[in-house]
Amino acid sequence: MYPTLESMGINSFENIEKYTLRYEGGFDVLKIYYRREKGSLLPKSKKFKFGRATRTVxxxxxxxxxxxxxxxxxxVLRAVDELGRLLGQEFEDKQTKEDLLKELDHLERVVANKISELKEKIEKLS
Incomplete structure (x- = not known):
């Protein structure tokens, strides 16, 4: 049914809520989000990184x-196709202003957390 997703270790298809695909640091990053009950110990998302093929033209x-x-x-192309069929949608490689603002907000939080973590490590060394 979904051989690529299964080969990636994804098997609870009925719980998939949405997915995102972005390009980051030379990799395509596919993130799959799941519907989870409150208090569930299962992860809310899984992230997969795919290298890109390069060729000279x-x-x-x-x-x-x-x-x-x-x-x-x-x-990654097959996985996105299977996710699109599973969720009944077609993936559009088009980002809106809202998508970019969400991505920027997420990046700011990640960087702030990393800076905070590094400052704590430095403080412990003092």
């Missing part, structure tokens, strides 16, 4: 210049 202009391009992994 001849650039236009007749100058014999080459450039490298990166492409998403076939596994």
């Amino acid at each position: 001849l650039a236009d202009g007749g100058q014999q210049q080459y450039r490298e391009i990166s492409e998403p992994s076939l596994v």
Whole structure:
């Protein structure tokens, strides 16, 4: 039914709520969110990182210049296709202003937490 998702260790398809796909640090990051009961010990999400395939192509202009391009992994493309079928939606590689603001807010929280963690470590060394 969903062989790619199963190969990734995903088996509770009925609990999948949504997913996100973003490009971060040279990797495609697929994050799958689950519906969970309050107090559940199961994770609310799972994150998967996929490397990108790079290839060299001849650039236009007749100058014999080459450039490298990166492409998403076939596994992530198949996983997104299966998630789209599972959730009854088609993934659009289009970000809205709201999506970007949410991503920026998330990044700010992650960086603030990391800075706080490093300051605590430094404090312990003093």
